[in-house]
Amino acid sequence: MKTSLRPAATPSPQRRSRPRVDDRPYPITRPSSQHPRRRFLSLAAGAAVLPAVSRMASGQAYPTRPITLIVGFAAGSSTDLEARVMAQRMRASLGQPIIVENVSGADGSVGTARAARARPDGYTIALGSLATHVLNAAFYSLRYDVLNDFVPISLLATNPFVLFARKDMPAKDVNELIAWLKSNPNKVSVGIVSASNRLLTAVLQKEIGTKLTLVPYRGNAPQSQDAIAGQIDLFFATPVELPLVRAGRMKAYAVTSDMRLELAPDIPTFAEIGLPALSYSAWVGLFAPRGTPRDVIGKLNAAAVEVLTDPGVRSRLADLGMEVFPRERQTPEALGALVKADAEKWRPLIKEFGIKAE
Numbered sequence: 115m116k117t118s119l120r121p122a123a124t125p126s127p128q129r130r131s132r133p134r135v136d137d138r139p140y141p142i143t144r145p146s147s148q149h150p151r152r153r154f155l156s157l158a159a160g161a162a163v164l165p166a167v168s169r170m171a172s173g174q175a176y177p178t179r180p181i182t183l184i185v186g187f188a189a190g191s192s193t194d195l196e197a198r199v200m201a202q203r204m205r206a207s208l209g210q211p212i213i214v215e216n217v218s219g220a221d222g223s224v225g226t227a228r229a230a231r232a233r234p235d236g237y238t239i240a241l242g243s244l245a246t247h248v249l250n251a252a253f254y255s256l257r258y259d260v261l262n263d264f265v266p267i268s269l270l271a272t273n274p275f276v277l278f279a280r281k282d283m284p285a286k287d288v289n290e291l292i293a294w295l296k297s298n299p300n301k302v303s304v305g306i307v308s309a310s311n312r313l314l315t316a317v318l319q320k321e322i323g324t325k326l327t328l329v330p331y332r333g334n335a336p337q338s339q340d341a342i343a344g345q346i347d348l349f350f351a352t353p354v355e356l357p358l359v360r361a362g363r364m365k366a367y368a369v370t371s372d373m374r375l376e377l378a379p380d381i382p383t384f385a386e387i388g389l390p391a392l393s394y395s396a397w398v399g400l401f402a403p404r405g406t407p408r409d410v411i412g413k414l415n416a417a418a419v420e421v422l423t424d425p426g427v428r429s430r431l432a433d434l435g436m437e438v439f440p441r442e443r444q445t446p447e448a449l450g451a452l453v454k455a456d457a458e459k460w461r462p463l464i465k466e467f468g469i470k471a472e
Contacts, residue, residue: 176236176410177210184215184229184240186222187308188333192273192352192434193222196398197241199430200270200421207417218332221309222246223254230258234405239267239414244396248456249309252464261457266449267400267411268418271436274371274395275314275350276381278364280341283348288367288387292322299325305337305349306330310396313460314350314370316469321389338364352396353377353435370394377435398436399449411446419444 183201187193194216201212217225226246232238240246247260277288285291295302304315304326312328319326329346331337338355340346342363350370356378359366368384369375370392384392400418402411421427422438431438442448 176413177208179237180211180213181208181236182215182232182238183212184217184225184232184238186217186219186225186240186246188218188335189216190335191307191333192354193241193243193398194333195354195434196271196431196436199427199434200241200400200418203421203424203427204417207420208413220254221250221307221312223250223256226250226260227256227258229401230263230403232403234265234403234407236402236406236410236414238403240264240401241398242401243308243310243398244456244460245309247399247401247453249313249460249464251457252461253309253312253469261453263404264401265404265406265411266446266453267402268415268444268446269397269399269439269449269452270418270422270444271431271438272395272397273352273434273436274369274375275310276353276355276369276375276378276435277318277348277350277367278341278355278359279348279367280344280346281362281364282344283365285367288382288384291367292387295322295324295326300327302348303327303329303346305341305346307332307334307337307349307351310394311350312469313464314392314394316464316467317391317394318389320467321391356435368392375435377432397439397452399452401449415444415446 183197185191185194185197194214197214201214205211215225217228219225222243222245226240226242229238229240242264247264250256251260279285279291283291283294285294302324304311306312306315306328307330315326315328326348329340331340334351334355337346337349337351338358341349342358353369353375355364356366358364359378366378366381368387368389369378369381370384372383372385372393372395374383375381384390400414402414419441422441422444428438439448
């Protein structure tokens with residue numbers, strides 16, 4: 115009998131039955147049956163929402179750090195003083211300091227250019243004026259568009275100009291001054307700080323039929339100092355210089371407003387002496403670079419409007435010869451409309467007179 119050499123067969127283990135899906139302790143994740151293209155589009159749409167959500171969160175938190183307010187004229191100028199009045203009081207409303215940065219040159223266009231190139235996040239704004247945001251576009255070949263590269267925030271105040279002179283000017287009143295200017299063509303020097311000064315000086319020359327020598331300055335302070343020292347004869351400036359007249363250090367001959375100033379009722383208007391073409395009032399307002407979010411503009415506008423209700427602020431601006439705009443005009447829309455209207459009014463006149471930046 116033969117013996118088998120094969121090993122004994124090992125019994126196979128008992129196979130467990132697979133539990134039913136309902137009996138499993140956790141659900142099984144199955145691969146998505148969504149088409150790859152649809153899934154990509156869905157993910158892309160979700161990603162696109164993130165920047166918008168981020169911007170909303172940023173706008174709600176604004177401001178979280180100091181804000182820079184660019185002024186296109188030197189420290190001590192009327193525009194600079196107006197900026198500092200607003201910056202000091204807006205801090206309380208916004209909860210962050212506003213730092214005034216003076217960037218003077220080219221009638222304020224150097225500082226305005228810097229503001230136009232700033233990141234549109236609300237942390238760099240500009241104090242603009244009739245000169246910087248209307249007239250300069252007629253005097254210079256700018257690398258920015260004053261009408262389209264800024265977003266208006268709020269109109270603030272308006273002010274006329276006064277014709278000042280060195281204290282030893284021989285003319286006793288404005289009529290004698292005009293006669294003296296006519297008899298001394300090309301011998302009278304006039305300080306020029308901004309486009310407004312340049313325009314007013316050009317109109318004065320045309321109206322009285324004489325020629326004046328223009329002397330450019332980077333700010334009102336050095337211009338006033340030279341007038342006090344007798345280095346220049348005349349200059350147009352805002353009423354901020356009136357204390358120097360009261361102190362006997364300069365003279366004031368006429369004002370460009372339609373009515374006499376409450377601060378100086380003895381100074382006649384140009385309209386009174388038969389020169390209505392010299393009726394002129396400048397304005398100041400706040401601007402932000404194009405692209406600044408709407409909610410940020412809204413917060414800045416609300417802060418400015420709140421400050422302008424402060425009797426102390428209004429009194430300080432009045433001391434500077436500024437009159438606050440009515441509440442209904444303290445809006446971005448009103449400021450934007452005024453910029454366009456003044457551009458249509460003054461730029462053709464500048465072209466007609468052939469006024470050039472010097």
